Amino acid sequence: MPSCQRPLTRFGGKMTQAYSKILVPLDGSEFGERALAPALALARRSQGELHLVSAVSSLPLLRPSDAEKGDTKGWFAEEGARVAAYLEQVRERIQEEDPDQVVRVHSRVGGPAPSILRRVEEVHADLVVMTTHGRSALGRAWLGSVADGVVRQANCPVLLLRPDEEEAPLNLAxxxxxxxxxxxxxxxxxxxxxxxxxxxxxxxxxxxxxxxxxxxxxxxxxxxxxxxxxxxxxxxxxxxxxxxxxxxxxxxxxxxxxxxxxxxxxxxxxxxxxxxxxxxxxxxxxxxxxxxxxxxxxxxxxxxxxxxxxxxxxxxxxxxxxxxx
Structure with missing residues (x-):
């Protein structure tokens, strides 16, 4: 695997570092996954790591009769396993295309925005790439409701893509x-x-x-x-x-x-x-x-x-x- 040390770019005699750890929040939606291509382009150019994160945020809405039957037992474990399996599938897809790309996956129990922000701090991410909305194949889309919170509180830059934008390579010319x-x-x-x-x-x-x-x-x-x-x-x-x-x-x-x-x-x-x-x-x-x-x-x-x-x-x-x- 390539070194994940940041390549250095010279500016007027000074050396400037590119992104080494890029974090992509995913909620299982096709719209959410539109952040992957731009994030990958930046990670490859920087020889940086790609960190995929998702969250198991709360119990689904239940009728009182369901709760009395104990239907919530094991829900977090089941949902956590499903989220982890989804992230692993995404990681495998990326590495099938580019075996040298370092991809790490993280699933957490908790609110989506706090989960993303904690992972930003824990891995020392220097960029978050995410869409402003999501429609989840998992039935639990949350990107649209948390993008504002991530932008407001993140300690690093956030690259935001609208899901109605045409899916195209990141154009930084x-x-x-x-x-x-x-x-x-x-x-x-x-x-x-x-x-x-x-x-x-x-x-x-x-x-x-x-x-x-x-x-x-x-x-x-x-x-x-x-x-x-x-x-x-x-x-x-x-x-x-x-x-x-x-x-x-x-x-x-x-x-x-x-x-x-x-x-x-x-x-x-x-x-x-x-x-x-x-x-x-x-x-x-x-x-x-x-x-x-x-x-x-x-x-x-x-x-x-x-x-x-x-x-x-x-x-x-x-x-x-x-x-x-």
């Missing part, structure tokens, strides 16, 4: 990064740098100025004074993006920048994606301070559900465990 000048959003830039180094991707840096109201002065109407504020803000953003692009270009990455005016940030990002050939949007789950105090966290949810491409959401910083129940 061009990556779009949403930036607002905050430290949180620039952590998203770090992930884009990592992928660009591993895949040779071109990068689009995008900042959005909401209109008709100024972000800095939200109560101004569409007057000449408001327009002057927007022009100043736009100039500040252009300068910021140019500085950011310079560091990427010095590392050999091809970069384009754009400052977009739109009704709101999601509309601006969706418009930019429509005009772009980007196959991935990278953004932070939160944004605060920096240029004009834009709040990326307020739009991440909309982008996850509306973007025509997969979305890689990045936590603003390594957080203490927030796992519940």
């Amino acid at each position: 061009r990556i779009m990064v949403s930036l607002d000048g905050s430290d949180a959003s620039e952590r998203a830039l770090g992930q884009a740098r990592l992928l660009a180094g591993a895949w040779g991707s071109e990068v689009d840096l995008v900042s959005v100025i909401p209109t008709p109201h100024s972000v800095a002065v939200p109560y101004l109407d569409a007057s000449a004074e408001a327009e002057e504020v927007r022009q100043t803000l736009e100039a500040d953003f252009r300068e910021y993006l140019d500085r950011t692009a310079t560091s990427l270009r010095e590392a050999g990455v091809k970069v384009e920048t754009q400052v977009v005016r739109a009704q709101d940030v999601p509309a601006g990002l969706l418009g930019a994606l429509k005009r772009s050939e980007a196959g991935l949007l990278v953004m932070s789950t939160q944004g605060r301070g920096g240029v004009a105090r834009l709040i990326l966290g307020s739009v991440a949810n909309r982008m996850i559900r509306s973007a025509p491409v997969p979305v890689l959401v990045v936590p603003p910083a390594r957080k203490e465990s927030l796992i519940e129940g």
